[in-house]
Every structure is written in C-alpha cells, then in structure tokens.
Amino acid sequence: MSNETIEIEIEQPVKLTKEDFVSDQMVKWCPGCGDHAILSSLLKVLPNLGTKKENFVIVSGIGCSSRFPYYVKTYGFHGIHGRAAALASGIKITNPELSVWMATGDGDSMAIGGNHFIHILRRNIDINILLFNNKIYGLTKGQYSPTTSFGTITKTSPQGTIEHPFNPGELVIGAQGTFFARVVDTNPKMMTEVMLESAKHKGTSLIEILQNCVIFSNQIHSIITSKETKDENQLHLKHGEPMIFGKNNDKGIQCNGTKLKVVKLGENGISEKNILIHNKNTADPGIHLMLARMYPPEFPVALGVIRSVKYPTYENSMEKLIKRAKKTSPLKSVDDLLNSGNTWKIKPF
Amino acid sequence: MSNETIEIEIEQPVKLTKEDFVSDQMVKWCPGCGDHAILSSLLKVLPNLGTKKENFVIVSGIGCSSRFPYYVKTYGFHGIHGRAAALASGIKITNPELSVWMATGDGDSMAIGGNHFIHILRRNIDINILLFNNKIYGLTKGQYSPTTSFGTITKTSPQGTIEHPFNPGELVIGAQGTFFARVVDTNPKMMTEVMLESAKHKGTSLIEILQNCVIFSNQIHSIITSKETKDENQLHLKHGEPMIFGKNNDKGIQCNGTKLKVVKLGENGISEKNILIHNKNTADPGIHLMLARMYPPEFPVALGVIRSVKYPTYENSMEKLIKRAKKTSPLKSVDDLLNSGNTWKIKPF
Amino acid sequence: MTKKHNNVVNVEDVVVRFVGDSGDGMQLTGTLFSDASAIAGYDFATFPDYPSEIRAPQGTIAGVSGFQVHIGHKDIYTTGDLADVLVAMNPASVKSNIKWARTGATIIIDTDTFTEKALKKAGYTDNPLNNDSLKDYNLVKAPISTLTKECVANLDVDNKTAMKSRNMFALGIIFFIFNRDYKSADSFLEEKFKQKPLVLKINKQILRAGYNYADTIEAIESTYNLEPAELEKGTYRNITGNVATAWGFLAAAERSGRNLFLGSYPITPASEILQELSKHKQFGAKVFQAEDEIAGIVSSIGASFAGSLAVTTTSGPGLSLKSEAIGLAVMTELPIVIVDVQRGGPSTGLPTKSEQSDLLQALFGRNGEAPVIIIAASSCSNCFYYAYEASRLAIEHMTPVILLTDGYLANGSEIFKIPKIADLSAINPPIVKPNDPDYEPYKRDNEKLNRLWAIPGSEGLRHRIGGLEKENIYGNVSHDPDNHQLMCELRADKVKRVANYIPKQKIIGKKKGDLLVVGWGGTHGVLLEAVKKMQKKGKKVSLAHFNYINPLPKNTEDIFSNFKKIIVAELNLGQFVLYLRMNFQQIKFEQFNKIQGLPFRVSELVDKFNQILEEK
Amino acid sequence: MTKKHNNVVNVEDVVVRFVGDSGDGMQLTGTLFSDASAIAGYDFATFPDYPSEIRAPQGTIAGVSGFQVHIGHKDIYTTGDLADVLVAMNPASVKSNIKWARTGATIIIDTDTFTEKALKKAGYTDNPLNNDSLKDYNLVKAPISTLTKECVANLDVDNKTAMKSRNMFALGIIFFIFNRDYKSADSFLEEKFKQKPLVLKINKQILRAGYNYADTIEAIESTYNLEPAELEKGTYRNITGNVATAWGFLAAAERSGRNLFLGSYPITPASEILQELSKHKQFGAKVFQAEDEIAGIVSSIGASFAGSLAVTTTSGPGLSLKSEAIGLAVMTELPIVIVDVQRGGPSTGLPTKSEQSDLLQALFGRNGEAPVIIIAASSCSNCFYYAYEASRLAIEHMTPVILLTDGYLANGSEIFKIPKIADLSAINPPIVKPNDPDYEPYKRDNEKLNRLWAIPGSEGLRHRIGGLEKENIYGNVSHDPDNHQLMCELRADKVKRVANYIPKQKIIGKKKGDLLVVGWGGTHGVLLEAVKKMQKKGKKVSLAHFNYINPLPKNTEDIFSNFKKIIVAELNLGQFVLYLRMNFQQIKFEQFNKIQGLPFRVSELVDKFNQILEEK
Numbered sequence A, B: 001m002s003n004e005t006i007e008i009e010i011e012q013p014v015k016l017t018k019e020d021f022v023s024d025q026m027v028k029w030c031p032g033c034g035d036h037a038i039l040s041s042l043l044k045v046l047p048n049l050g051t052k053k054e055n056f057v058i059v060s061g062i063g064c065s066s067r068f069p070y071y072v073k074t075y076g077f078h079g080i081h082g083r084a085a086a087l088a089s090g091i092k093i094t095n096p097e098l099s100v101w102m103a104t105g106d107g108d109s110m111a112i113g114g115n116h117f118i119h120i121l122r123r124n125i126d127i128n129i130l131l132f133n134n135k136i137y138g139l140t141k142g143q144y145s146p147t148t149s150f151g152t153i154t155k156t157s158p159q160g161t162i163e164h165p166f167n168p169g170e171l172v173i174g175a176q177g178t179f180f181a182r183v184v185d186t187n188p189k190m191m192t193e194v195m196l197e198s199a200k201h202k203g204t205s206l207i208e209i210l211q212n213c214v215i216f217s218n219q220i221h222s223i224i225t226s227k228e229t230k231d232e233n234q235l236h237l238k239h240g241e242p243m244i245f246g247k248n249n250d251k252g253i254q255c256n257g258t259k260l261k262v263v264k265l266g267e268n269g270i271s272e273k274n275i276l277i278h279n280k281n282t283a284d285p286g287i288h289l290m291l292a293r294m295y296p297p298e299f300p301v302a303l304g305v306i307r308s309v310k311y312p313t314y315e316n317s318m319e320k321l322i323k324r325a326k327k328t329s330p331l332k333s334v335d336d337l338l339n340s341g342n343t344w345k346i347k348p349f
Numbered sequence C, D: 001m002t003k004k005h006n007n008v009v010n011v012e013d014v015v016v017r018f019v020g021d022s023g024d025g026m027q028l029t030g031t032l033f034s035d036a037s038a039i040a041g042y043d044f045a046t047f048p049d050y051p052s053e054i055r056a057p058q059g060t061i062a063g064v065s066g067f068q069v070h071i072g073h074k075d076i077y078t079t080g081d082l083a084d085v086l087v088a089m090n091p092a093s094v095k096s097n098i099k100w101a102r103t104g105a106t107i108i109i110d111t112d113t114f115t116e117k118a119l120k121k122a123g124y125t126d127n128p129l130n131n132d133s134l135k136d137y138n139l140v141k142a143p144i145s146t147l148t149k150e151c152v153a154n155l156d157v158d159n160k161t162a163m164k165s166r167n168m169f170a171l172g173i174i175f176f177i178f179n180r181d182y183k184s185a186d187s188f189l190e191e192k193f194k195q196k197p198l199v200l201k202i203n204k205q206i207l208r209a210g211y212n213y214a215d216t217i218e219a220i221e222s223t224y225n226l227e228p229a230e231l232e233k234g235t236y237r238n239i240t241g242n243v244a245t246a247w248g249f250l251a252a253a254e255r256s257g258r259n260l261f262l263g264s265y266p267i268t269p270a271s272e273i274l275q276e277l278s279k280h281k282q283f284g285a286k287v288f289q290a291e292d293e294i295a296g297i298v299s300s301i302g303a304s305f306a307g308s309l310a311v312t313t314t315s316g317p318g319l320s321l322k323s324e325a326i327g328l329a330v331m332t333e334l335p336i337v338i339v340d341v342q343r344g345g346p347s348t349g350l351p352t353k354s355e356q357s358d359l360l361q362a363l364f365g366r367n368g369e370a371p372v373i374i375i376a377a378s379s380c381s382n383c384f385y386y387a388y389e390a391s392r393l394a395i396e397h398m399t400p401v402i403l404l405t406d407g408y409l410a411n412g413s414e415i416f417k418i419p420k421i422a423d424l425s426a427i428n429p430p431i432v433k434p435n436d437p438d439y440e441p442y443k444r445d446n447e448k449l450n451r452l453w454a455i456p457g458s459e460g461l462r463h464r465i466g467g468l469e470k471e472n473i474y475g476n477v478s479h480d481p482d483n484h485q486l487m488c489e490l491r492a493d494k495v496k497r498v499a500n501y502i503p504k505q506k507i508i509g510k511k512k513g514d515l516l517v518v519g520w521g522g523t524h525g526v527l528l529e530a531v532k533k534m535q536k537k538g539k540k541v542s543l544a545h546f547n548y549i550n551p552l553p554k555n556t557e558d559i560f561s562n563f564k565k566i567i568v569a570e571l572n573l574g575q576f577v578l579y580l581r582m583n584f585q586q587i588k589f590e591q592f593n594k595i596q597g598l599p600f601r602v603s604e605l606v607d608k609f610n611q612i613l614e615e616k
C-alpha cells in the first residue's frame, strides 16, 4: 500500500480547494448551531494537508455532531452510537495511508463510547478526533451528558444533576493521550490552526471544541466565549511563550510549588520572566493536567494546543512487525504454513 | 432504610472476627497466586469496620480475581465480565447503608469494563474497589491486558505488545477519582491499612494492588517487590510527611519547577526540609498524577494513599433530592399523580 | 355560537391533521384541539409526526412537523387513516402532507406563505394554488399571517412574536369548523403561559380572531357536529404511552412495597420514560442515567439484587446491547423489567418511525438457553397496565420480563380512565424473612418454580450468586452435567408456568368463523377497526390480539382451531407468525406484513382480509 | 519388539483416556500418543477436558485434567463414548473418571499416589485399591513414581524434576499395550525439548523404562493390535478446530487478495483463534486485540469498509455483545465474518463446556429485520473449509456471515489432509474500479443482489454509508416509507439467494427410509457413527447433517419429504428444530436434546433412534 501512495503523491500535485470537499447533502443542523462553524473550519483545512482527496475518511458515531460525515465529500462512515473510535481504528490499521477524521459528541465519546475513547488514546492510533462538547445530548433532545456541569437542570435532571462531570482534557491525559487541544466554536481562525496541527501530529489527536447548542444548552460556554468576558477568561497557549492573557495582556499564570496561580504583571514586581512558559512537549503531563483544569472565575480557560508529545503510533508499530515477519519468516504462503511442523504422508494402498 | 440501620447498630455491638467471614467454598486460585494474600487481608479488615456482617456485599466481574466473592461469607455477586462497577452502582444506590466492595482485574476493569470504571469514579459512588493488577488476563490463560508493559511477549503478542499501557492511577485521576492508593500483594500490613482507609473514604476508592500471577506473568512486579530492590524502588507515602525512601532513608523526592526529581539527603546541602511533603488532600491532582507515574529506574514506585479528596457522593446527593421532593411535592401517592394536572369527569349517562 | 351560512354535517368521527414548520407550534395546536375535544366528552387518539432533525432547515420538507388528531363519539382506536381536515401552514406542509388527506378533505392554507422563495424551498416549480393540482380538495385559503399581525396591532408586540402565534389563528378556524367553544382552550392556555401574561393575551386574542374569521368568510362549506362519546363514567385524562409506562412502574412500586430503580440510557423513542420518572423522586423512585445501555441494565440487576423493583428502558439498538446482561438476570433469577420501545430497524434504521421488528430479538437474542417472559402493550393507555403487569410477573416469578411497546404507542396519546391503585391486582414479592433457617438460594416455590428473594442487609441470609451455572437448591457454582440439564429445564419451565398466572386470550367477535385476524402489540386499534368494519358487513371475521407473548395464553391453540383461516398482521417482515408456526405446527397461518415506518391503514387491512376470505 | 506372555487382541478402534492432576502433563501425554498413532497411519480424534480453574488445588477432583484419544483403522468421527484404557495418575483421577471407562477397561494406576492424604483429598473414605469397588476393571497397579525416580537415579536430577516426567512412564506402558514403537515419540520429544537436552534425555529414558516395565511384568493381560486406517493418499497433519479456523481465514485472505484483519477480544473457548492469527504477521494478517467484543466487531467493520477480509471471533456472551454492530454490518452491507465458538450458556454458564445453544441468537439476535448468512462447521478439520467458505460468502455477497463452531470442535483435534490453496474455490471480491462512472453505493448485482465494494483511497468513488436506512441505489439517508420496505426486502432476498451459491444438502444413507436423523454443526461425528451402526443392523435410517443453516440448501424440503419420521438431535433444548418447524410447517419433526456440557454418546443416540422407529 505504501507504494501506491507514493505514486499517487507524485501524480497529484493538484491544488485542492474547499469546493472539492463540499457535499451535495443539505446541512440539517439548527440555524445558529456551533456545528456549522466547525464544518466550515474543517472544509478549509482538508485541501491544505497535501493528501489526495480520496484518502480522507470521516467517521462518526451518533448525535447531531455525528451527522458530520454527510456534509463533507470524502469517504465517510456514520457509525453507531459510541463506536466511532473502534470504526476509525479498523480503517486506519487496514490502511495507514488514509487521513482519518472522527467527529463525535460529548455523549458519543464520553458516555457510551467512553471505553473506545480511552483505548484509542492509549494506543495512539493516528486519528484526528473532533470532540463537539456542547455538554448535552443534542440529538435526543436535551438530556444531561457526562460533561454537563454539576447541578444543571436538563430533561433528565429536573432538580439539577448530581454527577461530577468529566473534563475531556483530564481524561485524555489520564488515558495516556499524546495530543490535546481546546478551541471554541466562535474562533474559526484558531480552529483551523489547531486542526492543521492535529493533522500533522502522529498519533491520536483530540481537539475539544466548546460548541454551542442553541436549542438545549444555549450559552453554556458564554462565560468563555462572550464578548464581555472572553478576554479575561481565555488563555491562548503558544508553545515556548509565557502564559499571558487579559484584555491588556496584563495577567499571567505562575506555578508556585505544586499549584497554579493567576498573577498580575507589574504588581508585586512580577514581570514576564516570572510567568510560566508553555511547553506542550513535556512528557510528564502533570502541568498539562493543571492547565486543562483551569476554569473561571479563578482561572482563564486554556485554549490552543495543551499537550503534544511523541510516541510510536499503533499502526506504524504494526507495519514494522509485519515487515520484520515477512523478512524473517520461512513461511511464504499459506501452503507453506499448512505443511509446516509435524506432518506425515499416507501412500496409496 | 436509615432508620433500620440505626436500630441495628444499637442492637449489634457484637465483636466480629475473621471467622465470621470465612466462606465454605474451596479457594481455587493457583498455589502462590497473589490473590490469596489479598483475600486474607480483606478478611482481616471486614470485622473491624463497625458494620454488621449482613451489610457487606462483594461484587465482581469475571477473571481469576473476580472469583473473590465466593471466598468471603457476605452477600456476593459474581457478575459478568467488565460490569462489576455497574452492578455495584445499582446495589449501593438502592441501599446506601450497605458496605459494597468490588474485586476486579486489570482486564475486567481496564479492558471491557473501562467505561463503567471511569464513570463510577466520576460519579463518586461509595464503593471500595480492589483492582488486582497482574498485567495479564489470568483466567483466559495469558493474553496481554491494557496494563501490560509495551513490548511484553504474551500469548497474543508473540512479537511483543505494541500498545501503550494504562497506568491505573493516572486513569483514576483523569476520571475525576477522589481516592487512589497503590499497594503490593507482598505487604499485607500495608494492604490492610489501606483497605481500612478506603472503607472510611466517602466516595469511590480505588486500590491498585500489584498482584503476582505465578502462571502467566510471574515476577512482573519483582523490580518493585523483590527483597533486593524493594527498598530502593518503593516510596511509602504518608500524609503530611516528607517523601523519603531508600534502605537508609537517604533519598527523597523534590519538585523543581514542574517536575519531580529524586535527590539524595545530605548531598548538595539537601535536608529533609527540601523534600516534598505528601498532601493526599489537595484538590488539584497535578502532583498526584506525577506521583502515580513514578517508576524505576528513574523513580521509586509510590505506594500507599496517593489521593484522597472530599466530594459529594452520588448516593447521598440522590437521597437528599428524594428527601427534598418528599417534603415539597404535593403528590403523596400514585393516586395523586394520576389525578394531577388536566383531568375531566364523565358523568354516568 | 351562531351558525350562519354553512351546513352542519353530523359525523361519527373526524381526523384533523396539523402540519407546519418545526417552529410553527403544530404539536401545541394539536394538543389544544384534542384536549378541548376531551373536555367536551369525546374520545380521541393523537400522534405526533416530527422530523428526526431537531430543527431541520426552515421551510423545507425535511422541516415539516405534524400532529394528527382523531376524535369521535364512538371508541377511537387509531389516529385515523386519512385526514378530513388538513391545516397546512406553508407550501412544504402541503407538498409533503397532501397525501395524508382524503379526497374532498378541507385544506386550510396560509396563503401569505406561498411566496416564490418558499415554493422553491418546498420543491414546487409551480404554485399549487394557481393550478389544478389541489382541485380534489376543499381549499380554505386564508391570509393567516397578515390577519394575525393585524389582530395584535393594538398590543405592544413585534411581528416576530405575533407570528409565533399564527397557529392559534388556524386553531380558531378549526374550532369554528367543529362547533367547538373557543373558551374551552382558555384554561390550557392559561396553564401553559401562566408565567407570560402578554403571550397568553396574544394567543387568546388570535384564537378568537381565527374563529371569527371563519365565522365571517364564506369559504367554510360545512361545519361538523359530533355526538359526544359514550364513555364509562369516571375521571379521565390524556396520556401518552411513554408516560403511561412510567406511571405503571410507579404504581407497581407502590403496590409491591419496593423502591423503584430505573437504570437507563436515553434513546428515541424511549427517552420520555426516563425523563418522566426523573420527575418523581417524591415517591422514592431512583433514576440512574447510565453511561450506556449495558450499565443501564446491569445497574438494574444490581438494584434488583438489593431489593428494588428494577427497570431498564430502551429501544431496539439498546436491547441489542443488553443481550448479555439479560442472560445474567436469567441465570441469577432476579426480577427485572426491560422495556423496548420499538422503532424502525435494523441498526440505527429509522429512529423516529415505529415498527414491530424486535420480537424475535426479544424471544431469542441471548446466548444459551435463556427464556424470559415477554408481554406487549397495545394502546397508549394500557401501557400503564402492562408496565404494572410486567412488574408483577417479574417480581412474583423472579425472572426478567421484556415489555414491548413501540414508537407509535409511546408518542401517541389517548384518553385514559384513571384507576385507583388499590383496585389493581396485588403484587406479592417472594421475600425471605431474616434468619429463615430453611432458606437456600436456589430453592423454589413448588408451583411457580421461582426462587426466593433474600435481600442484602437481611440477617442470616448471606449468599452468593452469579452468571456461572448454579447448583440446584444450593446455588453454588456447578459443572455437573445432570445439574446443568436440570437447571436449563427448570428455567424454561418456570417461564412456561407463567401461563397459569395470566388471563386467557380474548377474542373479539365470534369464537368460530371464516377468518381469525391475529395481531399483537401496538396495532390493536387499527386491526380492531378493520375487523369491526368487516363484522358490520356480516363477515365472519374475529380478532385475537395478543398482549402475552411468552408464554402464550393457554387457550391459544383452542382459539386458533376454530377458524377456517388465520392471518397474522404485523409491522415487520413476519416475526410473530414465525413464532406461532413453531409453536403450532399443525395450524396454517397466512401473513400480512408492512414495514414502512407507518401504521397499518384500516382500508388496506380490510382489502387484504377480504381477499383472503375470497381465496380458495 | 518381542511379545512374550500376553494375548494380542485385534480391534478396530480403541479409546484411551489420560487423567491426572493439572500439573501432571496429561495433555502432552495424550498428544504424544495421538501423534505417534498418526505416524503409524491411524485415524484419530482427541479431546482435552481440563478444569476451568488455571490451577485448581492439587490432588482434588476440581484439579483433574484429562485428554481422551480415539484411534482406529476405520474413519474416526468421535472421541469415543467410553474408554478402553484409562491412565489415572492419582486417586482424584480415578474417583472422577472411572465413570468414563467401560466395564472391563484396563485402568493403569500409580499406586504410589494412593496415600491416606491423597485419598482424603479425593474424597475417598476407603482405599479403592483395597476394596471391591474396582473389581469390574482390569487394574494395572504400578508404583510409577518410585520407578520413575529410580530410572533417572543415574542422571543429575532432583526428585521434583524426575516426577514431572512421571507421565512418560505411563505412556511407555501404553505404547507397549498398543504394540507401538517407542521411538515414534522421539521426534516429537526432540522438537518439544530442543532447548532442554537434559529434560529430553530424562523423558526418553523414562518412556523406555515404562515400556520395558510393561514388557516385564505380568499385569498386562492383553495388548491391542490395530490395522492402520485406509486413508486417502496425501499429506496429513494433526489439527484442532480453532487452528483450522484461523488457517481457513489465512487461506481465504490469500485467495481473495485481501488483507486479513481480525478484531477480537479473548474468550474461552475462542481465544486460540486470536492467538494463532497473532503469529502470522508474515502474511500481513493484522490482529487487533480490542478492548471488548464491541470494539472487536466494530473495528472489523471499519477494516471491511477499508478493504480488509474482516473477521471477529468470540463465544456466546461475546456474540450477545456484538448484536448491535452486526445490525450495522447488515445495513452497510459490508462483508464480515463473525465466529462464535459456542460454549455452555446462558450467561457465563459453563465456559469450558460445549453446547449448541447459540443458534437462535445467531439467527435472530438483533433489532429490526437483520438477516445474515449462518453456517456451521462439523469437524475439527472442516473448520478450515467453513472458515474459508464463510469468507467467500461474506465477500461475494457483501454481507455478514456468522460461523458457528463449538468448544468441542475448537479444542479437539483430528487428522487433516492438507489441501493445496490453489485447489480451493476462487473468491472474487466485487471491488469497484477507480473512477467507475456508473458506481452508486447501493446499486446491486442483478443475480446475487450484493452491492459493490468501493474502497477508500480509490479515486472517483467517494461515498458515505452508515446505520440509518439507505436510499435504494444511491445510499443516501432515506425516511421514505416505500424505500424502507423495499430495502428490508432486498436485504432479506440477498441472503435468501445465497441458496443458489451453496452446495445441495447431502444425505448419508438411502434417500428414502423410515427415519431421517437431522443434526447440525459439531455433532456430526457421533450422529454419523450412530446412524452407521444402525444401518449395519439393516435399519432404514439416514443422516442429513447441516452445515448451511441460513439459507438452508434448496433441496432440504425434498430430503425431508422422503422419510416417515424425522428426528432432530441437538445439544440444546431444541433450537434447530424450532427453526425447521417454522420453515417447514407441513413436516413433523421429533427432537432429541441433551444439554449437559457433554457430547452425545453413540449408545444413547442409537437407543433413542430405535425407540422412535418402534413408536407408532
């Protein structure tokens, strides 16, 4: 298969455009749903990955977000609820040349699909996962999800939920994930940048997209995304740069002892030098976990690529084992196998 | 139900002993299996919890470790593979007075049961989980598990595994777990102490027991447990005390910047004061994650209670909602409900 | 009410269908109409028909949402085949729903919406109001939008707000057509908008405007007059199948003295049961929204072990996922009710459509020999009784019970005569008394063969169960060959003996005849209507509609043997008929199947049954 | 070899059963004996019978491990009813296994192990060697432990090591009894212990000592002489059902030009297929050990979409978990093979025992109308062919196929005539060529009705599929009622038409007769033996043993209609018989069922069949 692809890359220096990926299906999300912005960001990214258009596959589970594959003209598979990661694994392992994207929701991947979610992360199969976190089950009309904040009133929690929610970033790290980023559906520029970076990452990359469901959890992320509060509540992480935020770029994150703290630049003699420098590549994820946890009012929310570390991908390791076995095994065909080991001949009577 | 129990506690100041919990079933684990030591530790703990013997329930999934319920004379449920956490949840939510214990393996809880495992942790249902981590599927005779170290040769990985393993402690933390401890099957004293503490913790407590499978993964933990190496490779954590270890108590853990480091006491002017003090109660789990990750040769393995924080339990929150609803709802019976809202009468013709 | 210039037609029953854009409030309009009818003493049945998208694009066919109401003075069993009156709020509604109106039906149209843009969105190349395409209908063309806006010009509201109540204008017209007092909607509107006095005012005003408009214009050819239904005396309410199911469990919990535990994961069309029960913590009902369907059922099994009346609710794909755990409940012989609100399959299939295609899965979808009780509800309101009955059987026989309903029952509504809980049959949980010296985990009742329920916390009854084969009486793990055979047979026998504890199968019509129509579950209403129609014409046709499926009622074979022909009608490719064939090899069954995500129509059934009668 | 003082008995076949503690190496002993027999040209069948615990407590009944070998010069179809020779290494072995020895059988016993402690552990109150309890057998009491130790006294080994090879002493005795050259075991021992020369030496030496001991003492009353089997010429090997299954898939992958992908989660008794395939990366086989059964099948569906020959393997509880995903494969019409190695159910049941109780689950265990092809292997070696055939049907018909085997076939072994891969029937994947302008995702082959396989990466074929109902030809999501009916029927029809592409059902015996014995899957050998036995006695009995279950071969009804009586014999409570009843209502089927985690015995079958023949 790798031969095939090399040929193809030579054959096709054609420049692709967004139009190469626009599907003929009517987009059926609610007007105003954050999903539209995510779709348009991905449509901007796909043509620019240097991959031929037939080598993209988009898979999903079930949910509003999981309708995604219909809206992009690639190979696509709208699976069953919660199982997108397993589908994607089978596809990518079969053909590592494919660029596999997965669109999924907080219900699809953190509720019913939780097990496949944590396992794909630890296996580090090179899939790009877009996790649409609207903190609600949209498609089934408004039940709480594993990311719904404690106490929220929904159709199935008329007195408020009593469950401690997952924070996707923390779960990704706990599951040995090698790439975690967080973006908001209101910032298309950052979405495309981060998607591009995730595509380049070798291994499972998880982008949590804080997505607005206008119908069932409208404004759930507004403390982070609203015009009035976003400057104070968003920290845009950049690798190698100090963690500074605020309307006037006058606040920063410090790590003292084993805890993070927001400090004001210029106060108590604090300057840029005292601010934590973001290093997305550190193997020990302790600090990434702390960053992923930050939440207003105490902290701003960390956006951008929080963690990106190198680790062998499953499918590469698999291809290596196969290559080695092909080279070293005396068995060249199934006939050889059938005749290997203890056999005996019966001569004609 | 709470009334009942209060009565019972008064009725029964009887002192229980280990014999009250010894079952009549033949213990069928392999001679030399680490499971025996775990069983005998729990048998020591149960009589000392101040709970009447009929209020214990032990549940499990499937695996060698999951045979556990047969060997303790309590109410017991040997479930199906991977589902012990869901079973336990239903039991505890139904009757919060019960002391529910769960025996499970690395396959049972981290492979097929992974989803229920992470969800019980985030819900913080007050179950005491004993995770027998032998890094192998014992009962099915030696396939690799999600905790098997990269490269290990097993029945299903004749050329070595190509999967990045879970580290239970990290997954627990990523899943918002409120209690995590780690022990070795060769240290019964620590096992009983930690089990006692886990029983007292309100919420899901997870004890990872590094357990030896003499048949399929013999000595897998020996770098930690063997006589020769254990002093240098075990760090016994004690809350509020500095993290000191080594045969001569001359090594310690330091946190510089965002990383942990092993240092030698007395060298470079380092004294006990420079050593990190263990605080199992910090809400931010960043440091707990770092501790859970430590592994030889760079680090000793952290044993004892790594994390223990307070958070409402699911079943308590549930009982509160019920109490409130009972007090405030005008509906006192199902008859009331049927006749509530819009109804109309048809008079006899 | 004054009737001026139109005929009053007396009818037995009438079908009204409200259709508009998802945002047009057609569900509310339909509900108001049916509730107002109910108060006036009519029987009715309703069914909502909405798109699978939450908000499909406005003005498109995909975005059309409908609500059908069937009212009448005789017993109403179905939501009706074709509509007598169609209210269509925009071109897409006409385009997609005209097929559901009978020839000659009255079609009420908001002409203001027939703009070029809207016509195009709906897929019309030509305006149907300007050509012949609707000539077979009685069109009532009203500039509803314009009139609505005008009518609230006196109030301080913008156009957008006013337009949201356009549906009330249409409802006003309908009230006029059916000679219904518009005040009868007031109390519902007052309840609905009690927090929003302005909205209430707008709605009331527009409703009256619609009524008056109809009274004024000459487009209404005739109004309808229905005699009130001859209903038994009592207190009634409107109920959907899902709410009825939820309440049935609450009743069973109260009556059995067990706490209700529901472990469930949301799925269309079953989610409302979960949502409804979440509201009733005042009865101690514990609702656990699980992480998936497996945790849903397994937590319920745990809850059952701990003494709850344990329930799990789902639809087809979820039932698939619960297969393994149902086997565990079979082996541990614990009571648990599994509700499957069937929808279109296979796989994700047609999630918002109804069918009856999970029957064989319910019967056989588990590894090993794993028999369970299966019952099916057959009307929105009897979901209450079958949920109760499922609980009774599960608890008294210590076994899992699968209760089958379907999307049609679940979302549809009908009137429900409110029973007294004390009048329902008792539920006696076979609970062991603490310290019972004779207790053994797998000792059985001699008659029913159920084992006993020893609940954790009880003194002197500690025991261990699980999914491995159990030793008879003692419940230890056993690999003994003869014991395995014995236990497999005991488990099968236990379920078979349930036949001794359920009612005999009823037959509607004569006990002997030319044709027996056989159905099960949600198709009851329409089969009954078809059979009654034929009986009136003197045909020797009877109906045996099944609620008890495994085991079948004891008199089933007797019933079958008295008819020349038997036809089994189902909304699938033929599942109950297969089951009957394997149980009654000597009897010949014909079959009639439809699998379109739609209910049967009375007319197609009558045609088919007549055809069978005529065949040699 | 000198034969001195004993009789030589000529026999057609002989059953030897080796039993000892789990640690006693009985599996190895049995394998060596069967392999040595094979080399000598005999046919054979073997079956291991080990405890479900990994190492049950030493010396107890729970810890006894057995291995049965049936060898003979005629075709060997079963592992034999009762043993002619029983090798029992300790008291617990005697206690638990004496019931498997025929009256008069030779029992070889290590008298050294009959200590008071060991007797007590085995549950004996009295030493059976000192009382009459074993008087019906020909006891060969040998101090095997003592002699073993003595025999290696010249070598530098401790007692413990020596004792590990105690089994070789027993094997030596057996070799003598069967007039088998002890050197025939040498090559196997050399292969096995090639890294451990000392162990090899010990084993060889002890084997010879055993042989010589038997030759010397006078306890051996008679030795057996078997004529070699009349086997077709060719190259043979020993194979277990699980290995044969694995290799069948490798062959199908090679022949179809597709990469093999296995997504699987370990489960007894299916794990060996996964383990075997993990070894064969040289053929490009990709084995994905999934986190659970659901991920096992779903990853396979993904792999199938991407162009692999996709397989998932499991046992009953795992099949339950795969239910929902099988529906997805039905809807997306992708090829995938699901292997279910059946074991005792329900629930966890009897994991190490075999039965045939997943048939109805395989047929019906999914939501909605979701038909799949079902085939069943019927011998250890034809697992190879049916795995191949399952792959062929899945790929050529673009549909999931369930292949049923069972624990008995899976772990048992028999001789396998090695085929040439080129001689197997071709597999032609219906792959679409890049840029095919006519491609539509749900366009079908006219004859088979399969859709085509358009593999990601191919130019000009981008398309999207999923679990929602598909529009005919185009594959878009469709809620259209008529389309749904059409698609349900097309999917059903596609599977029905497979009947045109499978062989006709064979019948063993006359085409007409008094009794037709019907079976399916793993019971073939024993049913055949029973039927042949009766045919020899002149009874008009034939056998129709099914490998193709859904659809059934086209001539099935014809076959059935030619017999006065039909009996369906199965290791369950009657599943195939139900399926036959619903398919052939006009035909009467009797049934014979056994559900004990044990195979049928020839004798009980013959008794039953004779009884049926006699009944009026």
Ligand SMILES: Cc1ncc(C[n+]2csc(CCOP(=O)(O)OP(=O)(O)O)c2C)c(N)n1
Pocket: A062, A063, A064, A065, A066, A080, A081, A104, A105, A106, A107, A108, A109, A132, A134, A136, A137, A138, A139, A140, A145, C265, C266, C267, C268, C293, C317, C318, C321, C348
């Ligand atoms: C097996 C199964 N269980 C449940 C469902 C019902 N279901 C479909 S989507 C969904 C949750 C969707 O939530 P999320 O993944 O957050 O997606 P969103 O709609 O919010 O984008 C549920 C419960 C299903 N389709 N299949």
Ligand SMILES: Cc1ncc(C[n+]2csc(CCOP(=O)(O)OP(=O)(O)O)c2C)c(N)n1
Pocket: B062, B063, B064, B065, B066, B080, B081, B104, B105, B106, B107, B108, B109, B132, B134, B136, B137, B138, B139, B140, B145, D265, D266, D267, D268, D293, D317, D318, D321, D348
């Ligand atoms: C549904 C299902 N899948 C697979 C199995 C087979 N199985 C039983 S236990 C087990 C793994 C056991 O490993 P672990 O949980 O680590 O327990 P251990 O035996 O090592 O204590 C597996 C795969 C099963 N019983 N049921």
Ligand code: SF4
Pocket: A028, A029, A030, A032, A033, A034, A035, A064, A065, A134, A138, A139, A212, A213, A214, A215, A216, C054, C055
């Ligand atoms: S329901 Fe919410 S998530 Fe779904 S399409 Fe509408 S706005 Fe988006």
Ligand code: SF4
Pocket: B028, B029, B030, B032, B033, B034, B035, B064, B065, B134, B138, B139, B212, B213, B214, B215, B216, D054, D055
């Ligand atoms: S196989 Fe391993 S884990 Fe299982 S009982 Fe034996 S030693 Fe213990």
Ligand SMILES: [Mg+2]
Pocket: A063, A105, A106, A107, A132, A133, A134, A135, A136, A137, A138, A145
């Ligand atoms: Mg969501």
Ligand SMILES: [Mg+2]
Pocket: B063, B105, B106, B107, B132, B133, B134, B135, B136, B137, B138, B145
């Ligand atoms: Mg393990």
